[in-house]
Amino acid sequence: MTQLKITEVALRDGSHAMSHQYTVEQVRNITKGLNAARVPYIEVAHGDGLGGSTIQYGLSKTDELKLIEAAVEEADFSKIAVLLLPGIGTIQDLKEAHRIGAKMVRVATHVTEADVAKQHLETAKNLGMETVGFLMMSHMAPVDKLVEQAKLMESYGADTVYAVDSAGAMLPYEVSEKIKALRDALTVNIGYHAHNNLGLAIGNTLAAIEHGATRIDGSVRALGAGAGNAQTEVLVAVLEKMEVETGIDLYKMMDLAEEVVAPIMQTTQEITKDSLTLGYAGVYSSFRLHAERAAKKFNIDSRDILIELGKREIVGGQEDMIVDVAAELAQKNQVTV
Amino acid sequence: MTQLKITEVALRDGSHAMSHQYTVEQVRNITKGLNAARVPYIEVAHGDGLGGSTIQYGLSKTDELKLIEAAVEEADFSKIAVLLLPGIGTIQDLKEAHRIGAKMVRVATHVTEADVAKQHLETAKNLGMETVGFLMMSHMAPVDKLVEQAKLMESYGADTVYAVDSAGAMLPYEVSEKIKALRDALTVNIGYHAHNNLGLAIGNTLAAIEHGATRIDGSVRALGAGAGNAQTEVLVAVLEKMEVETGIDLYKMMDLAEEVVAPIMQTTQEITKDSLTLGYAGVYSSFRLHAERAAKKFNIDSRDILIELGKREIVGGQEDMIVDVAAELAQKNQVTV
Structure with a gap:
């Protein structure tokens, strides 16, 4: 070897x-x-x-x-x-x-x-x-x-x-x-x-x-x-x-x-809710804040947005799709916007 | 399954x-x-x-x-x-x-x-x-x-x-x-x-x-x-x-x-020097303090003691062997006690 x-x-x-x-x-x-x-x-x-x-x-x-x-x-x-x-x-x-x-x-x-x-x-x-x-x-x-x-x-x-x-x-x-x-x-x-x-x-x-x-x-x-x-x-x-x-x-x-x-180190390394969510969804960390904002607007869980973005293989530069995904998920959940 | x-x-x-x-x-x-x-x-x-x-x-x-x-x-x-x-x-x-x-x-x-x-x-x-x-x-x-x-x-x-x-x-x-x-x-x-x-x-x-x-x-x-x-x-x-x-x-x-x-939590979970040493040596955590005391006495690295204890498969109840192991290692290192 x-x-x-x-x-x-x-x-x-x-x-x-x-x-x-x-x-x-x-x-x-x-x-x-x-x-x-x-x-x-x-x-x-x-x-x-x-x-x-x-x-x-x-x-x-x-x-x-x-x-x-x-x-x-x-x-x-x-x-x-x-x-x-x-x-x-x-x-x-x-x-x-x-x-x-x-x-x-x-x-x-x-x-x-x-x-x-x-x-x-x-x-x-x-x-x-x-x-x-x-x-x-x-x-x-x-x-x-x-x-x-x-x-x-x-x-x-x-x-x-x-x-x-x-x-x-x-x-x-x-x-x-x-x-x-x-x-x-x-x-x-x-x-x-x-x-x-x-x-x-x-x-x-x-x-x-x-x-x-x-x-x-x-x-x-x-x-x-x-x-x-x-x-x-x-x-x-x-x-x-x-x-x-x-x-x-x-x-x-x-x-x-x-x-x-x-x-x-500014903080110790642990697997937190945020880092686990990113690994589970398989998305860029830069999507997190966008997803949180969209989640608030549509009253859904930001994790659902990130997981959906991962499934659709959204990449950097496509951040404008995050709001669209959130809107779709909210509709599916029959949540009144 | x-x-x-x-x-x-x-x-x-x-x-x-x-x-x-x-x-x-x-x-x-x-x-x-x-x-x-x-x-x-x-x-x-x-x-x-x-x-x-x-x-x-x-x-x-x-x-x-x-x-x-x-x-x-x-x-x-x-x-x-x-x-x-x-x-x-x-x-x-x-x-x-x-x-x-x-x-x-x-x-x-x-x-x-x-x-x-x-x-x-x-x-x-x-x-x-x-x-x-x-x-x-x-x-x-x-x-x-x-x-x-x-x-x-x-x-x-x-x-x-x-x-x-x-x-x-x-x-x-x-x-x-x-x-x-x-x-x-x-x-x-x-x-x-x-x-x-x-x-x-x-x-x-x-x-x-x-x-x-x-x-x-x-x-x-x-x-x-x-x-x-x-x-x-x-x-x-x-x-x-x-x-x-x-x-x-x-x-x-x-x-x-x-x-x-x-x-x-009293402290976040990380892999520290101590926990890594225990995993690497494969010994009980209760051996650590004993090993540190013995290491000080014989002027050797406590990690060498723990690793040797692991090799010898020392178990709980045999803590008195820790000093013997330290003495042997010190002799091997030709360190004057």
Whole structure:
């Protein structure tokens, strides 16, 4: 088996949970600990990637380039990665991140929109960066669609293609089926990124590894969006019990989680009513507030709206349909508006 | 498939996490919610079962019989269950719990000591109660030993035999193997009780169900010892997605977790350094303080002691061996004492 390589995402996915308020000092301290524990890759960026600091996606306290620079300075073993969502981040942002020392870029698109990653992956490749195609909301695509899009990523030069369970909505049998199909169809590395909204981040990650994923995301103390990611130190412990080599020092990861990360978290990671609802419905977290407003207007339960949106596979940009769905549900319930 | 039946344990296993400080009012409110959500069984007792309120195991704020009585009064659908560890609880405690309305007893022993449950299970059977043999620390026994002990429980009249992952130390393949072996060897119901110390409470529970377990434990908001149990409302959501019928109202469970249980918890459930260490080592939580004291004395890491105790399968009652193990490890490390 290829050596399993873990990417730590607390300094990027965790940016959501920190309301994008990371300071240079925090990033330095966490990077120092991750580097000492010999984590292969550390992703550093706004939660929505390079250029994400906007009114729409949340303003960062600190310019992400300063955070990336600080991480690069602290890491003499770990490689610093960045995330880029085409449309939010630009080729210019990518070049800038590369200039200040980012060694890997993960170009993220909705699972059906791999084609928008072409130019960014090719540019990264030309810059000599390691490249990842990051297929978000992978639970929304049937296996053949996922494979088709992954092959596009591969054709654009991705060294690794990830199935990303952005909403924490996948079940182990589904992970097994999808990762196996990707493993069979592609020649590049297969990766898996979990969220814990259904309590399955570790269980699903094990299923992914069993079926051929060799690149895995984790976040120390589960510091990530929603109910958090696969908790890195827990994953390392489980893999040690299974005698799967990660190269990561378990005790150092545990101490980092307890002594450096836990004290700065704005809230502890639990599976709450909101995060469970998003995982159960399989929708974007940004739909929640829209659904709550619509639920109030039509006097129905916002969970019914979110579940219906999930069934209809509504994606970002279609938020105006939320009110229509709410109206339909209210009519079905024979509630007088 | 036999109908899956969930036992809610937050009012018993959660008693540990509440430092045994449950009030009658809290038990009433939670029972009311669980009953409305149509949870089949609700276990109510001190964390260490009937008679557990002692200086050794922690004194309860409220007499457990008063808590059981309150739960019985509030539950017109759910059946109230009690836990009994022979040696801590007595036949007299069992009769008293039955008299005030407990319908099911779970007689718990270490996985290799089922024989001490004989008298209690037979008495419960004669009283007309539903009976469960509850094999704690099931990760410590190889499959054939577990099956042997489970058969003893069956022969004493247990209607259900549980594999109990007390330390949250089991991995999915191990759960699959053990539950399958129990299912093949026994004619009674098979149950599974998870802890989340390795982040696998939900994943392991799905593996157990897949291999034949039809009785499952959960705790609302994961309120239980260590890193908590399989979070009931999360489990119900996952099972609904899998179209496995539990009879439980998902929204009511979610609302109960968020509005009634979360606000009274002393701390949120996370996987901390301590709970992860216990799951990784596979030892009793009561060993932790002993190990920390010994670690200080011999200037070694308490985690090394706990992991060594796990390897040697030290059980409760053998705490005096902890210092010996620490001394040996220190010598190996060539540390001057």
